[in-house]
Amino acid sequence: MSPDTTVQAPTATLPRNGAAPQRDQPLVALVGNPNAGKSTLFNAFTGARQHVGNWPGKTVDVKTGTVRWDGRPVTLVDLPGAYSLSAHSLEEVIARDFILEERPDVAIVVVDATNLERNLYLVVQVMELGVPVAIALNMMDQAEAEGTVIDVARLSQLLGVPVVPTVGTRRQGLADLLHKALTEARPQPRPVDYGLEAERELARLEPQVAALAPLGSPRHLALKLLEGDKEAMRALGDSSAADALRREAAAAAERIRSVYGDDAVLLIADRRYGYVHGLAHQVVRRSRGQQRSLTDRIDDVVASRLLGLPIFFGLMALVFKLTADASAPFVDWVDVLFNDVLARWAAAGLTGLAAPSWIISLAVDGVLAGVGGVLTFLPVLLVLYFCLAVLEDSGYMARAAFVMDRAMHALGLHGKSFIPLIVGFGCNVPGILATRTLEHRRDRILTGLLVPLMSCAARLPVYVIFAAAFFPRHTTAVIFSLYLLGIALAVVSGLVFQRTLFAHQRESLFVLELPPYRLPTLRGLLTHMWRHSQEFVVKAGTVILAASIIVWALLNLPVGARPEESLFGRGAGAVAPAFEPLGFGNWEATGALTTGLVAKEVVVSTMSVIYVGGERAGEPEPVDIAGDVRRVVLGLGQATLDAAKVVLSLFPGVNLLGDQPVEADTALGQALQRHFTPLSAAAFLVFVLLYAPCVATLAALRAEFGGRWAAFSFFYLLALAWLAGFVTYQVGGWLVGG
Amino acid sequence: MLRQLLALFQQTPGPVSLELLAAQLDVDPATLQGMLGELVRMGRLVRVEDHTAGCSLCGFKNGCPYLLTTGGVYYALPGSVGCAVVPPAPHEAP
Structure with a gap:
């Protein structure tokens, strides 16, 4: 040859x-x-x-x-x-x-x-x-x-x-x-025995097929006719004999269905698979020493019933520790950049241009305090998304979803809900849209009601600022606990809803293809990190900017009024008494929660406008541009060094940090310490975790499930948040007092 | 084999990985993937890969920051597994 x-x-x-x-x-x-x-x-x-x-x-x-x-x-x-x-x-x-x-x-x-x-x-x-x-x-x-x-x-x-x-x-x-x-090759058109009933029908059909279509294999065409293959039906032609054969084939398929309880097409494929399975068992031997793939061996541990959940929670705790600690030096640096350097430059520049005082106030106390207050937490999200990108690109996140889903199922939640719920940790809106993959409306609604309990990334800046200000030695534990509380309440809510609003739907199996493990590339990680954070930056330049300007305006109207007498102060003050039992019954907190309905990051920007912006009233401070630039550059270098120390100190036996807690010490954090106690801060965090979804999420709920379910979600979560905040503050006070 | 697989879809709740199910059925994962593919082609199962298929109105559709990367997920279509409950088939020698 x-x-x-x-x-x-x-x-x-x-x-x-x-x-x-x-x-x-x-x-x-x-x-x-x-x-x-x-x-x-x-x-x-x-x-x-x-x-x-x-x-x-x-x-x-x-x-x-x-x-x-x-x-x-x-x-x-x-x-x-x-x-x-x-x-x-x-x-x-x-x-x-x-x-x-x-x-x-x-x-x-x-x-x-x-x-x-x-x-x-x-x-x-x-x-x-x-x-x-x-x-x-x-x-x-x-x-x-x-x-x-x-x-x-x-x-x-x-x-x-x-x-x-x-x-x-x-x-x-x-x-x-x-x-x-x-x-040596010869035709062997009958490798598979399709069982007594099917073979009987094939024996009836094959001679008729052979008479009508002499070319090709009568058995193949007869099988296709039993399967209801449209092309095979057409191939018979238009004669009356062909019509009779088509009718005969349809009747034969129905007889098979009545015997086996399923379509002939399934029975035929089933017998073929049974045949090749038996064949493979007879001719294939695998040596005992056959190597299992690395993916299989890792999955034996990380996706196991016993260790899967502890490994998942351990990894997530590590992610939150890295996020809170490694980002803290950069948070301080960005805070200095916005709330000190840029604020002084803007004030001095606008004063030099003879701008009216309200323009200066808008720029410094409104825009810079609000947008800067939120952008301060960009390093937090960058580190978080970098860590998550490592888990995602390595192939672990798919296993995490699998492990978590098993746990959810064990607690009675619908297994297929895991993807919308996991997606909800990033943003609740795509989480709700992802419920469309569930086939039953009741499952979609149930999952949609639970998605807002998954703590979205927008709530993270609130957690970080309060945790660093009030629990500097336990920042990671506080943040992690909030995520767990959200999951726990989703489980409880799911169980309650299943037993009250929704009749229990028996769920079926579904099969996940898990991607193989692979080593992430730095380029891939950085791309993921930036894509994830991009939306946060875009939001800071649009929604949060607009919200900051509106909050500033409402805080300064009527002109000359004190903040608590302003439109914002009076409006927020009207609902403040409802939060007295939760420990934060003041207009600043309730005002921030109200504007947080626009987007949860706005809670931070509003507090920043109120507390940080409000504290900056007075003559602009002198500007030393060269000194400021040097301070900013050196500050970035120091932040990088401190972050490296934090990361290295995570290794066992290494401590480059001494006994000092790693915390973000921002201007807003310092202001909050004067207006909250640790207990009221804890209650506030629980309330932020649980309270009504932002407007985008509400719009998604309304579009997917209708206005009534959106309203139900709003009021249910508001009530749940109030109750959980109340329990946190009252029981916490009792425990501390006791 | 396929009917046994469909019966599992009906009787067993919750998720299972392709590898675990393959071990349960005593077939290679690749063979199981072929069986699942055949059932998809028959219209008995559906394979979902884009879990945020509903996000067509979202501006981040092409670079979704929240897309969870899983492989495909096979679901039973409603009413597609409601036929006879089939006991596990013995190995069928040729």
């Missing part, structure tokens, strides 16, 4: 005349699953002597070439890769039609020896087409390296077709394959 030097490839557009073709040289078709090495084998056979064309009317490539065997040229056709011949994809239709219409002298099914069982499913279907079949057991070297031993002779004996081990990349076994294919 050698590649032909004079290429006599058939035309690229292959004939489809429906009649048995007359050929002056043998025709061999290569069939196989995608990635079974079919094209490698084809290239090894034909070398450069091949031609690529399209199947008539289709855009799928069909390659043809010529190879010389026993002194004669042989045409080789590389058909599109297909997993089955069920004609559900263009590739499957082309592969099937080529074999049926061109009737090749032999079809060589290229089988991936490392995935024998899956590939055998196609083999039996090709055999049923009634053409001679040979099997190229390709990638044998890989299979052997993996410790898989295939009894080739037994496989050949059981199937009744030649089976030749090959390694396409090394051209091993090609000559033997072609020789056996062209000399």
Whole structure:
């Protein structure tokens, strides 16, 4: 066997005349699953002597070439890769039609020896087409390296077709394959026994099919008719005999359904899989020392029932510790940049331009205090998203979802809700939109009601500022506890809703494809980190900027009024008494919570405008630009050094920080310490975690489930937040007092 | 095999990874993937890959910061697994 030097490839557009073709040289078709090495084998056979064309009317490539065997040229056709011949994809239709219409002298099914069982499913279907079949057991070297031993002779004996081990990349076994294919292959159209009932029906149909369609395999066409294959039905033609056969096939399919309780198409595929499973068991042996993949071995630990949850919570605690500690030096630096340096520069610059005092106040106390107050927490989000990107890009997050979902299910929540709930940790809006993947409306509504209890990233700046100000030694624990509280209340709420508002829906299995573990790349991590944080920056420049200006305006109207007498102060003060039992019944806190309905970050910007902006009244301070720039640059260097110390100190036995707690010491944090106690701060944090969703989330709830459910969510969460805040403050006070 | 798999979809609640289910059914994960694909083609299961398919109105659709990267998830379509409960099939030797 050698590649032909004079290429006599058939035309690229292959004939489809429906009649048995007359050929002056043998025709061999290569069939196989995608990635079974079919094209490698084809290239090894034909070398450069091949031609690529399209199947008539289709855009799928069909390659043809010529190879010389026993002194004669042989045409080789590389058909599109297909997993089955069920004609559900263009590739499957082309592969099937080529074999049926061109009737090749032999079809060589290229089988991936490392995935024998899956590939055998196609083999039996090709055999049923009634053409001679040979099997190229390709990638044998890989299979052997993996410790898989295939009894080739037994496989050949059981199937009744030649089976030749090959390694396409090394051209091993090609000559033997072609020789056996062209000399030993015989049609074996009945590899699978479809069971008593189906075989009885097939026996009735096959003679009628043979009479109507003499070409091709009657058994194949009869099977297709039982499956209700529309193309097979059409292929019978328009005669009265064809109509009678179609009616007979439909009646046969119904009889099978009545016996087996399911469609014939399922029964047929089921028997094929049963056959190839038994076949694989008889011919495949895996050595005991066969190496399991690294992914499997890691999954044995991180996705196990026993260790999965502790590992998940341990990793998340580490993420929050890194987030809170490593970002703290940068938070301080950004705070100095906005609330000190830029504020003084803006005030001095506008004063120099003789701007009216209200413009200066708007710029410094409104815009810079508000937007700057929120952007101060950009480092927090950057570190958080970097850590999450590591978990995501490594493939762990998919396992985390899997592990968490099992826990949720164990607690009675609907298993399929896990993706919307996990997505909700980033932002509640896409979390609610992701409920569309649930098929039942009741599941969608139930999950949608729980998504706002997942603490979205917008609430993180509030946690960080309060935790650093009031619990500097336990920042990580406080933040982590808030996330856990949200999850716990989602579980409780879910259980309550299932027993009251929604009848319990029996759920079914669903199967997750988990991606393999991989080493994240720095470029990928940085891209993820920036994409995740981008929205935060965009929001700071739009929603938060607008909210800060409005809050500033309401705080300064009527002109000259004291803040508590302003429109904002009086409005917020009207509802403040309702929060007295929660420990923060003042207009500043309730005002910030009210504006936080726009977006949860606005809680911080509003407090920043009230507390930080309000404290800056008076003459602008002198500006030393060179000194400020030096301070900013040196501050960034110091922040980087401090952050590195924090990260290194996470390693066991390393302590570069001494006994000092790592905390963000911002202007807003200092102001808050004068207006809250640790207990009222804790109650405030719990309230922020749980209270009514932001307007974007409410709009998503309304769009997805209607106004009544959106209103229910609003009032339910408001009541839950008030109750949880009340319990935190009162029980906490009792415990501290006690 | 396929009917056994569909029966599992009906009888077993909650999630399972492809690898675990393959071990449970004593088949290779690749074979199980083929079986699931066949059931998808038959219209008995659905495979969801884009879990935020509902986010068409979102400005961040092409760079969604909150998209959870999982592989595909196979769900049973409503009413598609409600046929006869099938006991596990014995290995069928050819």
